[in-house]
Amino acid sequence: xxxxxxxxxxxxxxxxxxxxxxxxxxxxxxxxxxxxxxxxxxxxxxxxxxxxxxxxxxxxxxxxxxxxxxxxxxxxxxxxxxxxxxxxxxxxxxxxxxxxxxxxxxxxxxxxxxxxxxxxxxxxxxxxxxxxxxxxxxxxxxxxxxxxxxxxxxxxxxxxxxxxxxxxxxxxxxxxxxxxxxxxxxxxxxxxxxxxxxxxxxxxxxxxxxxxxxxxxxxxxxxxxxxxxxxxxxxxxxxxxxxxxxxxxxxxxxxxxxxxxxxxxxxxxxxxxxxxxxxxxxxxxxxxxxxxxxxxxxxxxxxxxxxxxxxxxxxxxxxxxxxxxxxxxxxxxxxxxxxxxxxxxxxxxxxxxxxxxxxxxxxxxxxxxxxxxxxxxxxxxxxxxxxxxxxxxxxxxxxxxxxxxxxxxxxxxxxxxxxxxxxxxxxxxxxxxxxxxxxxxxxxxxxxxxxxxxxxxxxxxxxxxxxxxxxxxxxxxxxxxxxxxxxxxxxxxxxxxxxxxxxxxxxxxxxxxxxxxxxxxxxxxxxxxxxxxxxxxxxxxxxxxxxxxxxxxxxxxxxxxxxxxxxxxxxxxxxxxxxxxxxxxxxxxxxxxxxxxxxxxxxxxxxxxxxxxxxxxxxxxxxxxxxxxxxxxxxxxxxxxxxxxxxxxxxxxxxxxxxxxxxxxxxxxxxx
Amino acid sequence: xxxxxxxxxxxxxxxxxxxxxxxxxxxxxxxxxxxxxxxxxxxxxxxxxxxxxxxxxxxxxxxxxxxxxxxxxxxxxxxxxxxxxxxxxxxxxxxxxxxxxxxxxxxxxxxxxxxxxxxxxxxxxxxxxxxxxxxxxxxxxxxxxxxxxxxx
Numbered sequence: 001x002x003x004x005x006x007x008x009x010x011x012x013x014x015x016x017x018x019x020x021x022x023x024x025x026x027x028x029x030x031x032x033x034x035x036x037x038x039x040x041x042x043x044x045x046x047x048x049x050x051x052x053x054x055x056x057x058x059x060x061x062x063x064x065x066x067x068x069x070x071x072x073x074x075x076x077x078x079x080x081x082x083x084x085x086x087x088x089x090x091x092x093x094x095x096x097x098x099x100x101x102x103x104x105x106x107x108x109x110x111x112x113x114x115x116x117x118x119x120x121x122x123x124x125x126x127x128x129x130x131x132x133x134x135x136x137x138x139x140x141x142x143x144x145x146x147x148x149x150x151x152x153x154x155x156x157x158x159x160x161x162x163x164x165x166x167x168x169x170x171x172x173x174x175x176x177x178x179x180x181x182x183x184x185x186x187x188x189x190x191x192x193x194x195x196x197x198x199x200x201x202x203x204x205x206x207x208x209x210x211x212x213x214x215x216x217x218x219x220x221x222x223x224x225x226x227x228x229x230x231x232x233x234x235x236x237x238x239x240x241x242x243x244x245x246x247x248x249x250x251x252x253x254x255x256x257x258x259x260x261x262x263x264x265x266x267x268x269x270x271x272x273x274x275x276x277x278x279x280x281x282x283x284x285x286x287x288x289x290x291x292x293x294x295x296x297x298x299x300x301x302x303x304x305x306x307x308x309x310x311x312x313x314x315x316x317x318x319x320x321x322x323x324x325x326x327x328x329x330x331x332x333x334x335x336x337x338x339x340x341x342x343x344x345x346x347x348x349x350x351x352x353x354x355x356x357x358x359x360x361x362x363x364x365x366x367x368x369x370x371x372x373x374x375x376x377x378x379x380x381x382x383x384x385x386x387x388x389x390x391x392x393x394x395x396x397x398x399x400x401x402x403x404x405x406x407x408x409x410x411x412x413x414x415x416x417x418x419x420x421x422x423x424x425x426x427x428x429x430x431x432x433x434x435x436x437x438x439x440x441x442x443x444x445x446x447x448x449x450x451x452x453x454x455x456x457x458x459x460x461x462x463x464x465x466x467x468x469x470x471x472x473x474x475x476x477x478x479x480x481x482x483x484x485x486x487x488x489x490x491x492x493x494x495x496x497x498x499x500x501x502x503x504x505x506x507x508x509x510x511x512x513x514x515x516x517x518x519x520x521x522x523x524x525x526x527x528x529x530x531x532x533x534x535x536x537x538x539x540x541x542x543x544x545x546x547x548x549x550x551x552x553x554x555x556x557x558x559x560x561x562x563x564x565x566x567x568x569x570x571x572x573x574x575x576x577x578x579x580x581x582x583x584x585x586x587x588x589x590x591x592x593x594x595x596x597x598x599x600x601x602x603x604x605x606x607x608x609x610x611x612x613x614x615x616x617x618x619x620x621x622x623x624x625x626x627x628x629x630x631x632x633x634x635x636x637x638x639x640x641x642x643x644x645x646x647x648x649x650x651x652x653x654x655x656x657x658x659x660x661x662x663x664x665x666x667x668x669x670x671x672x
Numbered sequence: 673x674x675x676x677x678x679x680x681x682x683x684x685x686x687x688x689x690x691x692x693x694x695x696x697x698x699x700x701x702x703x704x705x706x707x708x709x710x711x712x713x714x715x716x717x718x719x720x721x722x723x724x725x726x727x728x729x730x731x732x733x734x735x736x737x738x739x740x741x742x743x744x745x746x747x748x749x750x751x752x753x754x755x756x757x758x759x760x761x762x763x764x765x766x767x768x769x770x771x772x773x774x775x776x777x778x779x780x781x782x783x784x785x786x787x788x789x790x791x792x793x794x795x796x797x798x799x800x801x802x803x804x805x806x807x808x809x810x811x812x813x814x815x816x817x818x819x820x821x822x823x824x
Binding site for chain 1: 679690692693696772793795796797798800
């Protein structure tokens, strides 16, 4: 900092300065101890020295100062004013100590004061001074002065403003500090090698990458030395058994200083090394521990493989397309379902390729392939979920569902619904056929009922004629013709009468189909009471005891229900045994139905007839013993079925019979 | 015997397309105790012509009682009944509907048309005989009929 040019003859200068000042400008006063010739030469030398000194002082940026024995300023050269802007007169008489605002180190001041109290020379004492230009750093050196008797008479010295140098130095130090802090702060190793591959600097974290090699992580260590030490400790699996080759490769890479090296260390860690050339031919190396990243990468790869395996094993096809309409994921089934070439199975392939492939095969029908592709791609881009069916040339039907993905793109699933479609179609056809059958059946039933009604009604007229005139014959001619005639007429009358009954029954039966089944709330309790009342005479004659309990209210046709109970009770009376007849009627809830039972202790029915008895005009017994047309139970079945129930019989021949039937309980509840 | 006058036979119009039925009624009335003249109309048109003494029925007597079957060819019994009851000159003649129908609807409709009574023809001859006698008894001996009005 201090200019070298400042070394000069202090002794000579000092002498001449003092003399000059002491005698002012009195050049006329000649030196005391000189002869004329010597004086001439002495004066000449003195002038020369003085001139030299003046020149030097003018050139120098330093100033000159003097203090007395009390360290008060007695003199400050003009340079001081020029540099500091402080007029020297204002300082003459004040102590140097008063000038010191601060020192670089806090104890410098005390040391310096002690120094000058001891009258010792000092050099390069730096202190801060408040000046018109603000706080400035002065550097000063001084030498004590003594008189001829050796008494201390003050100091003489020079001073200079070194503020810029100090501040530059401070900045440099700060910059260095920042640099160190910066490289220490980064979470990666940073190594700087010079052009000779010697380590210049590295941050502390670097030690983690060279465990146990702290002693080598010092400036000056050649890079190769580090590599060998590392390999020697077995850290580099790559180098095992091929040390020299590896060193050569590694040094080569180091010198190229391009790209990234990813290294798996023997301790399991993954390191990523990035090397770059510096402007002065060195190399800067950055090392990052990417073990966690690598682990995640591996976990992700495992997971991806797992998912892919899952996807490849589902029966649906699947493709995922990203926001750029490129294939992002897919499964085998997707390729298989559309017979895409094997080469299509790559992530990143434009989705358009798949559509074009299908279009070119003509699977979208005839027409411009490009137009078809455009339309399909537009459909696929639709941000709304969609579902279309695609029919392949072999008849396979594929249902394609598209759903947008949250981050753009969409996922599509492909389901082979050929079989599903076939079954659905078959079911639909079946249902249609069934409905047709039902309609036919309904029509045929209606027609039958109509036929039965009309037939029986219209048959009544002629039959009545037959019957009436046979009876008229009987009435007017009995005993007037011969006995055979009486008998014949008797059979004719009987047959006509029986036929009348059958026709009547048939009419009743057909009426059940044509009317009623309606919807009034009917209390079965009351219905049974009515039926029993209607059968009063028969019940009294047979001595039957009819009991019933807890019968519900149902919805139906009151008249038909009365007929139902009446027929069943009547049936029990007709087929009673020798035992006193007991008829019991009860009901119990069975799910959505009420199950009714009418049981007796009569003659019973052989199980093989359990079905036949419900058919119209079917009789199991001799007419003379058990009269009747055989319509009663057929009517019962019709009434029950018209009410949505079913009827059946359980019986033990000789012990009794129970007729069971159900009526819907839902309708009952609705009405109640 | 009848309140209409003992010496005059009762005039009965039977509207019946079935000759067998007509004969049966005739036989039944024959067995009865009231002297009567039975006229038979084969369909509704004929019946109304008779009642109004038109189309060859000029001079026939005004019936005291009409026995009307419902199911007739062409104009049926219901129409005959309706026209009679709307005709001031015929509406006072008692009409006994005598039919094979047991249908509630027929019964209701017939009374709505102001029939005087509705009887289902029984299948049994004895019952039929009894019914015809009952009609005879009731309408021709018990009931007070409106005074005979001579036609205008």
